Amino acid sequence: MAKLNPIHECPNRSLLKIDHIVIGASSLSAGKQELEPKLGVNLPMGGKHQLVSTHNCVLQSGNDTYLELIAIDPDAPTPSRRRWFSLDEENTITRLAKRPRALTWVVSTDDLDKQVAESPIDLGEILDLSRDDLNWRLTVPHDGSLPEGGLIPSFISWPKGQSPAPRMADHGLRLNRVTITHPDPNKLMDIMEALNIAHLADIHKGEAGLWFSITSPKGDIVID
8 A cells, every 4th residue: 555755746736745744752852852863963943832832843854844843831831722733642641751752744735724624534623823923724623632643634724835844954854754554544545535645645554653754864764
């Protein structure tokens, strides 16, 4: 069931592409301590998300994509809603206590409302978000969960389709592949085909899992 490398786009699906990958950590300092030696790069601070009391580091990963390291902001108040990317879920908290983990991936679209309306599964509500000079719209389930545990991506739209990735410094990271395993890959494939994103990832049979294959200054690595 191998699919195309996500850096290659199908011509009739060019408006749907990987925007960024999301890696969670128990704290940004713990995430940086683990990932920076592994990647061979420094992860610069991104900013704070006041709505959900999280903060992040972001770094370009080539092909108009970027890597996001995200964690609960210990200096922020308890948010009025559940934090996104499943950060309030006990299972996620337990996993991140051991090491940074791949949480999900995010796909950009030029018509987010249509993507949500035509989805065969509940992608969540569309939130209008901002950080510093950035504004974007993102699908976020109200309970903070991730569709199919993060195997199905969140969807994002940027003003005029302009991702911030090209403005980020290029330190030699390149996202090569998103790989997904699932006990019922045909079921997952049906969902992804309906969402027109099956060409963006490799899907295989196995225990549910998500892997990001990255070329870095330290060589080829995998984050799961």
